[in-house]
Amino acid sequence: MSGIRRFRGLWLAVGLLTCVNARADLYAARDAYAKKDYPRAFELYRELAEMGYLGGQEFVADMYVGGDGVKRDNALGYAWAKVAKENGAGAEMQNIIDQLEPHLTAKARAVVGEIHAQYGKEAIEKRWIPDPQREETPPTATLCKLRVPVNPQEFFPEAARNAGYSGKVFVQFTVAPDGHARNPRVWFSTPKDLFDNAARAVVMKSIYTPRKENGVADSCSMRILIKFELTGSGDGDDRIRRDFASLESQATAGDPFFQTAYALVIATRPELNSRHESYISPLLKAAQAGIPFAQYMIGVHTLDGAIVRRDVAKGLLWLNEAAEGGNAEAQVTLANHLMKSGGDAKVAVAWLEKSAAAGNIEGIYRLSAVLAASPDAALRDPQKALTLVSEKLAIADAVPAPSDIRAAAHAMLGDFVAAEKDQKRAVSKVRILGWDRSPQEARLAAYQAKKSWTGDLIEFD
Numbered sequence: 001m002s003g004i005r006r007f008r009g010l011w012l013a014v015g016l017l018t019c020v021n022a023r024a025d026l027y028a029a030r031d032a033y034a035k036k037d038y039p040r041a042f043e044l045y046r047e048l049a050e051m052g053y054l055g056g057q058e059f060v061a062d063m064y065v066g067g068d069g070v071k072r073d074n075a076l077g078y079a080w081a082k083v084a085k086e087n088g089a090g091a092e093m094q095n096i097i098d099q100l101e102p103h104l105t106a107k108a109r110a111v112v113g114e115i116h117a118q119y120g121k122e123a124i125e126k127r128w129i130p131d132p133q134r135e136e137t138p139p140t141a142t143l144c145k146l147r148v149p150v151n152p153q154e155f156f157p158e159a160a161r162n163a164g165y166s167g168k169v170f171v172q173f174t175v176a177p178d179g180h181a182r183n184p185r186v187w188f189s190t191p192k193d194l195f196d197n198a199a200r201a202v203v204m205k206s207i208y209t210p211r212k213e214n215g216v217a218d219s220c221s222m223r224i225l226i227k228f229e230l231t232g233s234g235d236g237d238d239r240i241r242r243d244f245a246s247l248e249s250q251a252t253a254g255d256p257f258f259q260t261a262y263a264l265v266i267a268t269r270p271e272l273n274s275r276h277e278s279y280i281s282p283l284l285k286a287a288q289a290g291i292p293f294a295q296y297m298i299g300v301h302t303l304d305g306a307i308v309r310r311d312v313a314k315g316l317l318w319l320n321e322a323a324e325g326g327n328a329e330a331q332v333t334l335a336n337h338l339m340k341s342g343g344d345a346k347v348a349v350a351w352l353e354k355s356a357a358a359g360n361i362e363g364i365y366r367l368s369a370v371l372a373a374s375p376d377a378a379l380r381d382p383q384k385a386l387t388l389v390s391e392k393l394a395i396a397d398a399v400p401a402p403s404d405i406r407a408a409a410h411a412m413l414g415d416f417v418a419a420e421k422d423q424k425r426a427v428s429k430v431r432i433l434g435w436d437r438s439p440q441e442a443r444l445a446a447y448q449a450k451k452s453w454t455g456d457l458i459e460f461d
Contacts, residue, residue, distance in 0.1 A: 024048050025290030025325070026055065026256055033059075038069025044290075049080065051321070052124035053288040055254075057084035058093060065096055074100050075108035079115035086121045128288070128317065130302040131309035132280065144175040144220035148207035152228050155198040155205075160228070165191055167228040168268040169199035174459050175208045177217035178436040183401075183458050185336075185362050187223065187300065188293075188329070190264055196361075199226045204399060204433065221461050223306075225268070244272045251282055256289035263294070280308060287318060292325035300333055323351060328360035335366060339460040345370075349379055356388065364388050365401060369457040372409040382409035400426040400433070400440060404457050407443065411452040419447040 024047035032041035042063050048056030057080055063069055064077035081089070081096040104112070117123060160167060170187035184203040186196045203226070211220035244265060251262035259282040266273040266282075273279075280301065286294035295318045301307045303315030316337070322330035331351040338348035349370055355363025372385035386409045389402050407422035423444040430437045446453045 025292075026053070028290075029056070029059070038063070040069070042069035048288065048290055049083075050119055051288045051290070052087070052119075052121075052128055053290070054084060054087045054089060055289070057087060057119075058089055061093060061096055065100075075104065075111045076115065078104065078108070079112040080119075082112065083116060083119050083121075087124075128314065129284070130280070130298065130311060130314055132278065133309055143211040144222055145209045146206060146222070146224065147179065147209045150202055150205045152198070152202050152226050155201045156228055157195060157198050160191075160194050161230065164230065165194060166230045167191055167195035169195050169226045169228075170223060171199050171203050171226060172221065172223040172461060173203050174461050175210050175220050175222055176436065176459075177210050177219060178434070179208050179210055179217075180204070180433060180435050181206065181208065181222075183461060185332070185461065186329075188264070188297065190268060195226075195228050198228065200399075202226050207434075219459065223304075241272065244269075254285075256286040256291045256294065259283070259286040259289075260291055260294045263297070278307075287321075290325070292322045292327035292330065295319070295322035295325065296327045296330040296333070299330060303333075303337070323354075326358070328355040328358040328363055331355040331358075332360060332362045332366065335363075336460045339370075345374070345376060345379060366458060366460070368405050368409075369401070372405045372412065373454050373457050375454045380412065382412035385409040386413075400429040400435075401458065403429065404440065404443070407447060408453055408457060411447050414452075416447050416450045420444065423447055 024044040026048065029041055029044035029048065032038075032044060042060070045056045045059040045063070049060045050056075061077050061080035061084055064073045064080060066072070077096060078100040081093040081100075084093045085097060167190060169189040171184050172187055173181045173184040176182050181203045184200040186199065189196055189199070203224075208222070210217040212218065247258060247262055247265065250258035263279040263281075263283040263286070266277065267279040280298070283294045283297050287298045299315050299318030299322055301315075302309075302311050302318060304310065316334070319330045319334050319337075323334050332355050335348040335351040335355070338344060338351075349367065352363050352367035352370065356367045368385040368388040370379055371381045371388070374380050385405055389405050389409070403422045403426035407419045407426060410416070410422060411419035423440065427437055427440045427444055430440050443453050
């Protein structure tokens with residue numbers, strides 16, 4: 001197996017970049033300009049410029065001065081040229097500044113001041129840029145620990161083995177007071193999707209030491225990197241490093257696709273990171289160029305506070321950009337945040353609907369749980385929950401959640417025979433996993449008494 005083949009998972013990992021983007025990205029802006037759709041190109045470049053993307057700022061300045069796709073406005077062209085120059089632009093922007101500077105009126109200078117106040121380097125940093133100086137103890141730092149890990153090789157997918165792929169998966173999950181994991185959610189994986197279910201199985205089968213509050217075990221959140229390594233592949237390290245050098249070169253040249261890919265590689269293969277560069281740096285550049293996956297990654301890191309300083313406002317801003325751009329993982333993350341923080345549940349459900357419609361398993365799982373048993377009757381749709389679970393969650397049926405969801409939905413529809421049957425399956429699965437069975441048994445008792453149940457079937461993380 002060649003180094004190229006082993007690296008192929010990298011391109012699968014960033015496959016989201018090829019999806020239709022509802023927001024601006026550099027590729028759409030370039031395409032519109034090439035097609036001479038200048039009004040659309042200006043609109044897209046302006047969005048990127050407002051996120052601090054230097055190339056967008058340069059194009060906006062040029063298009064204002066040239067009147068391409070927008071009414072000619074030398075004051076605004078000068079203003080954006082000044083912003084771009086502040087961010088590292090070269091001679092072309094300086095030329096615009098030098099030509100227009102002598103002709104600026106007092107009114108024009110006021111406009112320049114307004115643009116700089118909104119989009120100058122300081123304003124962009126304040127609104128968008130995460131602080132790289134993370135706190136010594138991030139607010140979300142985990143206090144639970146992995147106690148008895150299982151070997152990922154035991155769950156290596158046969159399809160991946162046959163295809164010659166290794167993989168890495170970042171998974172977030174809740175550690176319950178009983179020391180077992182709940183709700184494993186994939187942050188990202190390389191290759192995309194191929195190892196996700198295996199990683200969930202590793203998380204679920206491992207045993208943890210939960211957080212303790214005043215000596216009493218309590219729930220906590222963890223995030224771990226799970227590696228699935230092929231052995232005896234005969235891969236040449238020299239070839240892998242040559243492939244990486246090519247990737248690094250294209251990322252350095254400024255292509256946001258390659259910047260995203262490069263960031264994922266140095267995040268999961270630190271031995272290749274000879275520059276000792278934080279993977280946040282290329283991700284941020286790609287995020288400012290409008291790449292939804294990169295925006296998602298910047299958003300979750302900023303919201304989390306483990307790699308950069310935690311900043312909820314900036315984290316949510318990036319996640320919203322990613323979610324509006326069609327990134328299903330960002331949509332799920334926003335929904336989780338809203339549900340956990342007591343935000344607008346209707347907005348959370350709307351995000352879950354979008355992620356589920358895109359086929360995202362995490363979104364389907366959480367949406368079906370809400371539809372089956374939400375305390376808010378306006379959010380419930382038990383029949384739709386049954387359809388989602390039956391059609392989409394069969395692959396996860398080794399865990400209790402699908403049976404739990406089906407049981408709650410059947411009970412809500414008044415079919416207590418089916419509810420009891422499904423809930424007994426959930427109790428059986430919980431027993432096998434070694435979990436605390438009391439929540440499932442309490443629901444079983446309710447269904448046996450011909451009562452429906454409302455509440456949170458999952459713990460939003």
